[in-house]
Amino acid sequence: MPETYAPKRRDYPLSNLNDTLRLVRVRCRYCKRSHNYFPSDLIQIFGDVDVDSLMDRMKCENGADHGKLEVEAFSPTGREAVNLRIRRLVALKIHRVPVWREEPA
Ligand SMILES: [Zn+2]
Known part of the structure; x- marks a missing residue:
């Protein structure tokens, strides 16, 4: 595996932005709309991940x-x-999905 990305990959964890009072702007090229987020809100959802990795984690x-x-x-x-x-996180809803199994009586 080539390691071209390895050194750059963990350069900007979200917590790093918190410390420097920076925000995250996420833009959809298709809708041409953007939203601004507090890094602390994004950390609650995705964890303290690399900022660039949000491109793959977030969906329009x-x-x-x-x-x-x-x-x-x-x-x-x-x-x-x-x-x-700024788009603030109001709540994190947890989806409850029932899982069933047939058992002998
Ligand atoms: Zn979109």
Whole structure:
């Protein structure tokens, strides 16, 4: 296996952004819409993963077939911060799926 990506891969865990007050912008090229997230919210869902890896972990809410999302970490500038909307995690719902098995009486 080539190890081209290995040294770069864990450069930016989400917790790193928390410390520097940066946000994560996720953009769908198909919908041309983007959302901004707090790294701490994303950590609750995905764990303290590498920022780049979110491209593969996150799906567009408007369609799973919208392809890879663009993910970038950014620090909002003063002007940008005024109108910035941040998508906050309200709840993590757990799907309860029944699993059945036939047993002799
Ligand atoms: Zn989309």
